[in-house]
Amino acid sequence: MNYISTRDTGRSVSASVAILQGISEEGGLFVPEKLPSFTPKQIAALTGLSYIGRAGVILEKFLTDFSETQRRTAINAAYESGFEGDSPAELKKLPGGRYVLELQRGPTCAFKDMALQLLPGLMAHAAKNVGRGGETLILTATSGDTGKAALEGFRDAPGTKIMVFYPAEGVSAIQQLQMATQEGGNVGVCAVEGNFDTTQTGVKAIFTDKALAERLNKRGIYLSSANSINWGRLLPQIVYYFSAYADLLSLGEVELGERVNFAVPTGNFGNILAAYYAKEMGLPVGRLICASNQNDVLTEFIDTGRYNARRPFHLTLSPSMDILISSNLERLLFHLLGGDDKALSTLMTELIENGEYTVGAEVLSELRRSFFGGSCDDKRTMDTIKQVYEREGYLLDPHTAVAMAVADDYAAKTADSTKTVVVATASPYKFVEAVTEALTGVQEDDAFLALERLGALTGLPVPPPLSELKGKAVRFTQRVEKAAMPSAVESFIQ
Numbered sequence: 001m002n003y004i005s006t007r008d009t010g011r012s013v014s015a016s017v018a019i020l021q022g023i024s025e026e027g028g029l030f031v032p033e034k035l036p037s038f039t040p041k042q043i044a045a046l047t048g049l050s051y052i053g054r055a056g057v058i059l060e061k062f063l064t065d066f067s068e069t070q071r072r073t074a075i076n077a078a079y080e081s082g083f084e085g086d087s088p089a090e091l092k093k094l095p096g097g098r099y100v101l102e103l104q105r106g107p108t109c110a111f112k113d114m115a116l117q118l119l120p121g122l123m124a125h126a127a128k129n130v131g132r133g134g135e136t137l138i139l140t141a142t143s144g145d146t147g148k149a150a151l152e153g154f155r156d157a158p159g160t161k162i163m164v165f166y167p168a169e170g171v172s173a174i175q176q177l178q179m180a181t182q183e184g185g186n187v188g189v190c191a192v193e194g195n196f197d198t199t200q201t202g203v204k205a206i207f208t209d210k211a212l213a214e215r216l217n218k219r220g221i222y223l224s225s226a227n228s229i230n231w232g233r234l235l236p237q238i239v240y241y242f243s244a245y246a247d248l249l250s251l252g253e254v255e256l257g258e259r260v261n262f263a264v265p266t267g268n269f270g271n272i273l274a275a276y277y278a279k280e281m282g283l284p285v286g287r288l289i290c291a292s293n294q295n296d297v298l299t300e301f302i303d304t305g306r307y308n309a310r311r312p313f314h315l316t317l318s319p320s321m322d323i324l325i326s327s328n329l330e331r332l333l334f335h336l337l338g339g340d341d342k343a344l345s346t347l348m349t350e351l352i353e354n355g356e357y358t359v360g361a362e363v364l365s366e367l368r369r370s371f372f373g374g375s376c377d378d379k380r381t382m383d384t385i386k387q388v389y390e391r392e393g394y395l396l397d398p399h400t401a402v403a404m405a406v407a408d409d410y411a412a413k414t415a416d417s418t419k420t421v422v423v424a425t426a427s428p429y430k431f432v433e434a435v436t437e438a439l440t441g442v443q444e445d446d447a448f449l450a451l452e453r454l455g456a457l458t459g460l461p462v463p464p465p466l467s468e469l470k471g472k473a474v475r476f477t478q479r480v481e482k483a484a485m486p487s488a489v490e491s492f493i494q
């Protein structure tokens with residue numbers, strides 16, 4: 001199967017090229033030329049397989065230029081160990097009838113591990129498939145979760161180096177420590193003066209610096225990104241929607257063919273887009289509930305068809321969703337426009353030039369057939385954490401709490417009684433200050449004390465990757481201005 005660019009469907013590349021390149025040269029994103037489809041019988045057959053087996057079945061349809069062995073090696077390396085529990089994606093049923101799909105059991109305690117544990121293996125095989133030798137240098141700007149998950153995924157990966165930049169102001173204490181103590185012989189971490197926008201702009205400038213690229217290429221070093229617009233990050237996410245449905249079937253919670261809704265805490269639109277692909281591939285999905293925090297650009301878009309990024313930017317308790325330009329939405333629009341690359345390009349140009357665009361009535365009604373959008377502020381996020389803990393005995397992180405609150409709004413507004421799975425994206429311990437305050441009303445500024453307190457209060461074990469941070473040596477203290485980022489990269493690869 002080949003992949004085409006959303007902005008120029010004449011460009012068609014193999015899965016290996018799509019994954020290595022990350023983004024198409026003219027700025028478009030790679031999408032599958034044609035989605036594979038699954039019959040109810042094929043979906044039922046997934047119940048007999050482990051998560052690894054299910055991943056094999058899905059990836060086989062998409063990575064057609066990979067060998068069976070390549071796919072199997074990469075999947076095993078990603079999911080065989082490193083995730084706590086019986087499966088990397090575990091389904092829990094709450095007393096009130098909701099389901100929670102737990103995706104936060106990986107080495108960095110956020111759902112990004114689901115993709116970033118697999119991506120390095122896919123990239124290594126892809127480089128072989130296209131006959132590219134040399135070394136890959138992964139550069140990533142992070143607002144917190146992506147950087148750590150990428151570092152952990154790529155650490156000591158052969159033929160690869162990875163450098164992560166994070167805003168000096170703008171990641172949580174735990175997130176900062178997670179990165180500063182990162183182990184591995186091929187990793188670099190650097191703080192940048194300023195906020196996430198500054199950091200991201202700095203990384204983008206490095207990617208478009210032709211002179212730097214030439215110097216690197218001469219030495220056999222190729223720049224690449226672990227950004228969520230890479231097809232290699234989306235694909236692993238499709239698997240867990242199929243897996244969740246198979247688990248519901250196994251548990252006798254749904255009949256084959258019965259639809260379920262998914263509520264997804266959304267930022268860059270990658271996670272929920274994977275759910276949309278699963279639906280288009282034949283998974284019985286009703287509504288996709290797109291949950292936002294106070295940065296509610298997607299809520300307004302799904303309500304009105306107008307995407308307006310010119311609005312105040314809010315720093316919230318769910319920082320991984322503090323986004324005004326949801327990059328992966330481009331892929332959904334391309335599909336809703338019936339694959340019209342010209343129309344899509346026009347919208348994307350409007351977004352760059354005017355900060356907004358509006359879709360036509362037909363696209364809007366298609367959008368609303370599959371999606372419901374809702375948002376939730378910090379106060380309600382805190383209340384939801386407390387209420388769900390007290391009523392259901394289940395502890396949510398702030399991102400997942402946003403999805404839970406919006407799922408409640410959806411049910412109240414529509415009277416839709418379809419069974420609903422809330423997608424959990426982070427361990428509550430990763431955002432321990434906010435979660436502790438939600439439960440107790442008391443602020444605890446020392447993150448390690450807060451971990452202990454929350455553990456004692458709830459009796460839930462602190463995930464080892466977080467409790468073990470305390471004894472770890474800090475390896476990275478470099479802090480630079482944006483202008484010094486390229487030289488930080490060049491000294492890193494010396």
Ligand SMILES: *Cc1c(COP(=O)(O)O)cnc(C)c1O
Binds near residue numbers: 145265266267426
């Ligand atoms: C990245 C992230 C999100 C948002 O996911 P998208 O795929 O960008 O929509 C939500 N919650 C957590 C904890 C995250 O790290």
